[in-house]
Amino acid sequence: MSQAYLNGQYLPVEECRIPALDRGFIFGDAIYELIPVYSAQPFQLQAHLTRLQRSLAQVRISNPHSEYDWQQIISQLIANANLDQCSIYIQVTRGVAARDHAYPTAATPTVFAMVNPWPKQDEMMLSQGLSAVTVEDMRWNRCDIKVTSLLANVMMKQHAIDAQAHEAIFIRDNAVLEGSSTNVFVVSKEHVYTAPKNNLVLPGITRDVVVDLVHACNMPMHEEAVRMEDLINADEIWLTSSTKECLPVTQLNQQPVGNAQPGKLWHTVYTAFQALKSP
Numbered sequence: 001m002s003q004a005y006l007n008g009q010y011l012p013v014e015e016c017r018i019p020a021l022d023r024g025f026i027f028g029d030a031i032y033e034l035i036p037v038y039s040a041q042p043f044q045l046q047a048h049l050t051r052l053q054r055s056l057a058q059v060r061i062s063n064p065h066s067e068y069d070w071q072q073i074i075s076q077l078i079a080n081a082n083l084d085q086c087s088i089y090i091q092v093t094r095g096v097a098a099r100d101h102a103y104p105t106a107a108t109p110t111v112f113a114m115v116n117p118w119p120k121q122d123e124m125m126l127s128q129g130l131s132a133v134t135v136e137d138m139r140w141n142r143c144d145i146k147v148t149s150l151l152a153n154v155m156m157k158q159h160a161i162d163a164q165a166h167e168a169i170f171i172r173d174n175a176v177l178e179g180s181s182t183n184v185f186v187v188s189k190e191h192v193y194t195a196p197k198n199n200l201v202l203p204g205i206t207r208d209v210v211v212d213l214v215h216a217c218n219m220p221m222h223e224e225a226v227r228m229e230d231l232i233n234a235d236e237i238w239l240t241s242s243t244k245e246c247l248p249v250t251q252l253n254q255q256p257v258g259n260a261q262p263g264k265l266w267h268t269v270y271t272a273f274q275a276l277k278s279p
Contacts, residue, residue: 027149087118128262185210185238245270
């Protein structure tokens with residue numbers, strides 16, 4: 001059984017019970033975080049807790065715990081699960097209240113967290129790369145908040161799967177934004193590009209790590225608008241996320257990316273990322 005935490009109690013996830021009138025269930029009125037754990041240590045924990053606080057503040061949910069308390073909850077979950085490599089999913093809802101669109105005047109946030117075993121890395125994804133398709137961005141205008149209401153992302157991920165691809169990349173007004181569950185990097189003439197942080201892009205923690213690694217590897221790094229034509233003509237495309245880390249895309253819209261093999265710049269950054277994970 002997966003280990004979980006719910007409102008002060010540690011218990012198997014299968015035993016968790018949340019009221020039907022919880023606003024996270026009724027409205028998707030909730031935020032979340034997902035933290036990778038390597039060698040029983042949460043990776044980039046401070047950055048994740050900072051983003052958690054930012055998301056809560058943006059939707060006006062009071063943070064139910066101090067940073068120290070969050071650290072203790074996460075450490076206990078890792079110890080209970082007895083896993084060296086896993087991920088911690090955290091969700092905070094506005095709490096239980098009568099159904100009404102307006103924020104309730106008094107509600108206690110619901111805090112849920114669980115441990116997920118780390119998915120085994122698909123060696124074919126590393127050796128052959130992923131496939132992606134581009135889709136029109138139909139999401140709302142606050143994609144920078146890590147909210148649980150992800151139906152548009154879910155629909156576009158399924159669109160990609162139906163097209164026998166791994167990821168859908170959102171395009172809005174000819175601008176390349178991000179994937180349904182990833183940030184996107186483009187390599188052109190040995191320069192690396194990714195969309196700047198704004199209201200249409202999630203400020204990915206792994207994205208920031210990769211940006212720093214690109215700089216550390218002495219590659220030109222640009223956080224600026226990426227156009228659809230830049231994506232189509234890219235020498236390399238990378239996808240980053242807490243669970244995918246940094247993976248290469250070798251096929252876009254059923255067409256090869258570069259030479260249809262994981263690129264040399266990706267190999268350099270991927271190797272540096274693996275070294276960063278080492279205790």
